[in-house]
Structure formats: C-alpha cells, structure tokens
Amino acid sequence: xxxxxxxxxxxxxxxxxxxxxxxxxxxxxxxxxxxxxxxxxxxxxxxxxxxxxxxxxxxxxxxxxxxxxxxxxxxxxxxxxxxxxxxxxxxxxxxxxxxxxxxxxxxxxxxxxxxxxxxxxxxxxxxxxxxxxxxxxxxxxxxxxxxxxxxxxxxxxxxxxxxxxxxxxxxxxxxxxxxxxxxxxxxxxxxxxxxxxxxxxxxxxxxxxxxxxxxxxxxxxxxxxxxxxxxxxxxxxxxxxxxxxxxxxxxxxxxxxxxxxxxxxxxxxxxxxxxxxxxxxxxxxxxxxxxxxxxxxxxxxxxxxxxxxxxxxxxxxxxxxxxxxxxxxxxxxxxxxxxxxxxxxxxxxx
Numbered sequence: 001x002x003x004x005x006x007x008x009x010x011x012x013x014x015x016x017x018x019x020x021x022x023x024x025x026x027x028x029x030x031x032x033x034x035x036x037x038x039x040x041x042x043x044x045x046x047x048x049x050x051x052x053x054x055x056x057x058x059x060x061x062x063x064x065x066x067x068x069x070x071x072x073x074x075x076x077x078x079x080x081x082x083x084x085x086x087x088x089x090x091x092x093x094x095x096x097x098x099x100x101x102x103x104x105x106x107x108x109x110x111x112x113x114x115x116x117x118x119x120x121x122x123x124x125x126x127x128x129x130x131x132x133x134x135x136x137x138x139x140x141x142x143x144x145x146x147x148x149x150x151x152x153x154x155x156x157x158x159x160x161x162x163x164x165x166x167x168x169x170x171x172x173x174x175x176x177x178x179x180x181x182x183x184x185x186x187x188x189x190x191x192x193x194x195x196x197x198x199x200x201x202x203x204x205x206x207x208x209x210x211x212x213x214x215x216x217x218x219x220x221x222x223x224x225x226x227x228x229x230x231x232x233x234x235x236x237x238x239x240x241x242x243x244x245x246x247x248x249x250x251x252x253x254x255x256x257x258x259x260x261x262x263x264x265x266x267x268x269x270x271x272x273x274x275x276x277x278x279x280x281x282x283x284x285x286x287x288x289x290x291x292x293x294x295x296x297x298x299x300x301x302x303x304x305x306x307x308x309x310x311x312x313x314x315x316x317x318x319x320x321x322x323x324x325x326x327x328x329x330x331x332x333x334x335x336x337x338x339x340x341x342x343x344x345x346x347x348x349x350x
Contacts, residue, residue: 004144004160005017005021007141007145007156008153011148011156012153016153019096019097020153022097023097023098024104026078026082027078027107029074030078030105030108030112031108034116037067038067041067042060042063042064046119046120046123047123050124055244056120056124057181057182058245060117061185062240062243065237069230071109071189072112072193073226073227073229074227075106076105076195076196076199078101078105079105079106079200080199080222081219082101083095084098086098088216106161110165110168111164113164113165113168114133114168117171117172117182118130124175128174129170129171129173129175132170133167133170136163136169137163137164137167143163144156144163145159146159168186192226199222203218203219203222236301236302239303240331241330243331244279244329246279247328247331250276250279251288251331251345252333252337254276255333256337256339261274261275261276262275262276264285271287271288271289272286272339273286273288275348278345283348285325285348286344287346288333288343289305289306289342290339290341292341307331307343307344311327314327314346323349325348325349326347327346328347329343
C-alpha cells in the first residue's frame with residue numbers, strides 16, 4: 001500500500017515527496033469513509049448470502065450504490081476545493097499540495113471502485129481473482145513510472161489510477177453473471193466524477209472576476225453541491241426496499257405474460273394487476289405500471305411513484321395493526337423485454 005512512496009522517494013526531492021504525502025493524507029479521507037461504509041453495509045450482506053450468488057450480487061449492488069455515491073462526492077468536492085483549502089490554511093510553500101490533491105482524487109476514486117467489490121469474489125470462493133487484481137495493482141507501478149517520464153507527478157498518479165482500473169477489470173471478470181449492474185454502477189460513477197471537469201473550467205473563468213473571497217465562495221459552493229446531492233441520493237437509496245432476484249424474475253414473467261396469471265385489472269399497456277404463484281408457490285398479487293420518459297424518471301428519483309407510495313402506505317397501515325396485505329417487493333423493472341417499469345408485489349388475501 002506504500003509502494004508509491006517507495007518509488008517516488010527515488011524520483012522526487014524531499015520537499016516534493018512531503019507535499020505528495022500531505023496531499024495523500026487528506027485525499028484518503030474518502031477511502032476511510034468508503035471503507036467504513038463498505039465494512040458496515042456491504043460486507044455483512046456477503047456473509048449472509050454467500051450461498052446464493054444471484055441474491056448476493058443483487059443486494060451487494062444496492063448497498064454498493066450508496067457507498068459509490070458517497071465516495072464520488074467526497075473525491076469530487078476535494079478535487080474542487082483542495083487548492084483553496086491549502087491556500088487558506090497553509091503558507092505559499094504548500095500551494096503545490098492543492099494541485100497534487102486534485103490529481104490524487106482521481107486515484108482515490110479508482111481505489112473506491114475496487115474496494116466496493118473486492119470481497120465479492122472471495123465470498124463466492126474465487127480468491128484467485130483477488131490475487132490477479134493485486135498483481136495488476138503492483139505491476140501498475142510500471143505504468144506510473146512511465147507516466148512520470150511524460151508528465152512527472154501527475155503522470156505518475158494517472159499511471160496508478162490506470163493500474164487500479166486494470167485491477168477493477170480483473171475483479172469484474174471474476175464475478176459471475178449477472179455482473180452488468182455492477183459494471184453499470186462503475187460507469188455511472190465515472191460520469192459522476194466527470195462533474196469535476198466542467199466545475200474547474202467554470203472556476204477558471206470566474207476566479208479573475210470574483211476577487212479573493214468571492215472565489216473562495218464559488219469554490220465552496222461547487223464543492224458542496226456533490227456532497228448535498230450524494231446525501232439526498234444515499235438517503236433515498238437506504239429507504240428503498242430491497243428486492244430479491246426471484247421477485248424480479250417473477251415481475252418480468254408477468255409483464256411479458258409468460259407466467260400463469262389471472263388478470264384482476266388491466267388498462268391498456270399502462271396498468272396490469274394479476275394474481276400468480278409466487279417463488280414459494282403461494283399466490284401473490286403483482287401490480288405493474290408503465291411509467292417511462294422523464295416524468296417517470298423524476299418520480300423514481302424522488303421516490304414518489306405509485307408503487308412506492310402504495311408500498312409506504314401498506315407499511316404504515318400494518319404498523320397500525322390493520323389487516324392489509326403484506327408488501328413483499330417494490331422496485332423498478334429494468335429489462336428490454338418488459339412492458340412495464342414500476343412493480344409492487346404484495347400478499348394475496350384472497
């Protein structure tokens with residue numbers, strides 16, 4: 001874990017190495033937060049579902065989304081505010097630490113990508129994947145050294161980041177299907193981290209116009225935006241009901257009429273309510289709605305879909321002791337063959 005400092009000790013002066021170490025100390029706040037979340041949110045699921053790979057991946061994917069949002073937000077905020085941070089709290093000798101920290105945010109983000117999935121192959125009895133992943137990270141020092149020859153310290157950090165991405169590919173390949181949700185999360189995480197580029201470009205334009213304290217305020221505002229967004233999204237994710245793969249498969253079969261169903265209500269292609277045998281053979285009620293487009297997306301992001309509102313209502317009514325059906329699953333059906341998008345599955349009371 002300290003191989004970078006061993007190599008840089010040969011390449012940098014003592015002062016430059018000190019700036020790098022200071023920048024890395026602050027940048028690793030994101031790794032500490034992500035590690036804490038991973039240990040308390042993701043790892044318990046791996047031990048609970050290690051005998052059921054499909055369910056393990058489904059639940060780990062949901063938990064990983066929250067950790068990635070938090071990690072990307074911290075990395076983005078640090079990349080934006082780091083130069084201002086060191087300018088305000090340190091003298092001019094440490095100004096270089098702010099620029100180094102911006103590059104280190106890229107490295108920390110790629111580290112978080114791996115830290116959120118590296119235990120999944122172990123839980124599935126595939127430790128060889130972790131061996132090759134660690135090997136790719138170690139050989140990545142070669143990429144870092146080559147990068148240093150072209151762009152000095154920023155090139156070195158980019159090389160380390162590329163080695164983390166190579167290790168990430170090794171881990172993703174070792175995870176059995178369905179691995180696409182994890183890959184999609186990594187790609188969306190990259191899009192979220194890309195927020196830093198337009199933010200820095202905007203600040204580059206505004207800094208000469210705003211003055212010292214106006215510039216500090218602009219940096220703080222743009223750095224706070226991803227943190228506030230991540231806090232809202234993580235809160236919504238943690239409130240979202242968990243869904244087992246069995247219910248996802250059942251909803252797809254009902255939506256495509258491949259299941260043995262008794263239609264209770266149907267309104268064109270918008271609404272379908274049907275009774276069908278559940279995964280355990282007992283009858284359940286499956287309610288499906290078709291809500292595509294931007295309006296449906298906004299409702300899903302805000303947690304105000306019809307399915308979600310009915311789920312919340314049933315939960316509250318059951319807590320009050322009323323004899324309403326038990327809600328079993330509530331989720332968005334993402335499949336190219338599905339005719340519906342929103343799903344609510346509940347107990348059949350006859």
